Amino acid sequence: MSLLEVTDLKVTFPTSDGLVQAVRGLSFTVDRGRTLAIVGESGSGKTVSTQAILGLSPRADISGTALFEGVNLLQLDREQLRRIRGAEISVVFQDPLTSLHPLYKVGWQIEELFRVHQPGTGRAEARKRAIELLGLVGIPRPDRRVDDYPHQFSGGMRQRAMIAMSLALNPKLIVADEPTTALDATVQAQILELIGRVQAEFDIALILITHDLGVVAGIADEVLVMYAGLVAERADRRTLYYRPHHPYTKGLLESIPGSTGARGGRLRPIPGSPPSLIDIPSGCAFHPRCPYAMPVCAAERPPLATVTGGGGHASACWLPHEAVGLGPEADALRLRAKEA
Amino acid sequence: MLLEVENVVKHFPITTGMLVKQTVGHVRAVDGVSFDLSPGETLGLVGETGCGKSTLARCVAGLHPVTSGRVRFDGDDITNLPRARMRAYRRDIQVIFQDPYGSLNPRRRVGSIIADPLVVHRVSRGAELRRTVQELMERVGLNPEHYNRFPAEFSGGQRQRIGVARALALRPRLIICDEPVSALDVSIQAQILNLLKDLQDDFGLTYLFIAHDLSVVRHISDRIAVMYLGKVVELAGADELHEHPRHPYTNALLSATAVADPDEAGRRRRIILTGDVPSPIDPPSGCHFHPRCPKARDRCSAEEPLLVPRDHLVACHFPVEAGEDLTASGRRPA
Ligand SMILES: Nc1ncnc2c1ncn2[C@@H]1O[C@H](COP(=O)(O)OP(=O)(O)OP(=O)(O)O)[C@@H](O)[C@H]1O
């Protein structure tokens, strides 16, 4: 049994402009101790889908199931969810200032976790563990910094403090939503290294949400590419980067500077822009931007189907299963399929 | 040379006191920067947040008076020119800003936003103005029929195209691009990079291109300057800088740049720097990078290294040699 098993998750928001269909039937699993990366452009539903599962989307209409160790999170009441969130599943957000309380000392906020979730813990013990945790995530002189307020920390240190908090109660799963997007490259490298290290050390499963395929290449076991609230493609890391099937994945990879050969040459962007989630294109939502779109694409939604044998590689696209890869050969295959 | 920047310094005073302002210190945002740009060239400027890239850009564009130093455009000294005399150069030097959301007035129609520079400089009006604006919109990939729409009705990438059209309106010779693609998703970023490249080829534009992402800068630039705490620490041809980086900070920055290639990412030996970028209010003595530098020695905190040619320009007492290992395993911890 997987640690987390999400099936047919749908999330909508009623708004004055119409119904926003943020997540439209998302399924995925995360195994113990593994890293699942969820990538996709902004607005593709990465944040909404994980927040819905964790009960952090109060204004949303949610359906589907999300089994965490066999328990459906979507059926729990607020109090039950709050207990799981924190103790068994913890969350690290992009902007630690929104999740660290500005008026309380950083150490106190970590100690508070023990007080709430492990009421037997004494004051001195909680403080000692808070200092240990700050040291573990690389805060220099943690015994002194434990009494600092969040604004006395730099951006990188606040993100470290958030990671310390997320580790406090030995969770089985950490959800990290763009944990390094607000940070500079050299600090981002520090934080990613830290996340990888503690995850391996404590055997924690990780859902890493990002819009940056570069960040994922080094650490994900499996990658889920989202487009317009659905899985476009799912594969292990190497397969996704070297043998992508879905034209959207291919487009993302080819848009990266340096990916298409010589410096200064032309990049191959995906034309157009992501769709409005109130008025989603019919069939395959990617069809207005897809260079290989065929008549069937606008008519019918492609199911998420296995492509190349084994390995869990699946893609939601009507192109033939063997149309994988980035080179001209794969391209020719895709174009032939389109002509046929 | 189209642009010559000579030892430009920009300090912002820090003041306290409610009634009588007292200067208690300075933010040394730009601290002695020199470079030049030939016509048709692109110079990339990279560095982490707060290192002074935007401030330098504003100094070059004449939007900030400089504290000291010289800026020359096409041979003319344009340093701290009075407004009226700067006007003549404003046509030649345009800026595209980072934030496609914040830099456009939400209450004005896109057509009139793009028309602004043409109106201010009395270049055209009436039906001709509208035609010129619509041609510009078409050129940057916007639908000319959307002339009367408001910025909110455009996506991030389209708003950046509006910024490009506005910068292009006066047919400038130099465009300063301050993080024009940083806020965009990668697929949209690629569209804008292609557009900038095409416009450069068509109009012979010269770019000063600022970004914090080295792979973007390498793609678009002929030469790259790396900034750290108000100073240029290394300046070299784009490929040369990537293949033979000599400043330890450039090495760290390169090794921290994410690559979308699992095998390459696995082989990559990261130089993990300790600590964060220090404050430009009270920068470290000697070499500003010394508290984080894996190669730092006594001399580094005592004496400031100058930007001097060592193969290419680098400001370091002990530049990195080819094949040298700066990772934690290659060096004893500091
Ligand atoms: N008007 C101002 N008054 C005081 N300090 C300023 C002012 N403008 C900029 N600074 C400071 O000068 C330094 C350099 O800022 P600048 O905006 O040039 O950085 P940057 O390299 O463009 O950073 P980013 O990558 O975040 O855009 C920073 O410490 C900033 O806080």
Ligand SMILES: Nc1ncnc2c1ncn2[C@@H]1O[C@H](COP(=O)(O)OP(=O)(O)O)[C@@H](O)[C@H]1O
């Ligand atoms: N509370 C809300 N009300 C209406 N729409 C929302 C709400 N929260 C998110 N959305 C919309 O849901 C879509 C997916 O958002 P999100 O999951 O945040 O995207 P991302 O993939 O960038 O994390 C977006 O179109 C967003 O505007």
Ligand code: SF4
């Ligand atoms: S289903 Fe059709 S439109 Fe969608 S990605 Fe595949 S080929 Fe393109």
Ligand code: SF4
């Ligand atoms: S001068 Fe010294 S501290 Fe500065 S970069 Fe060179 S080796 Fe490092």
Ligand SMILES: [Mg+2]
């Ligand atoms: Mg998000």
Ligand SMILES: [Mg+2]
């Ligand atoms: Mg800036």
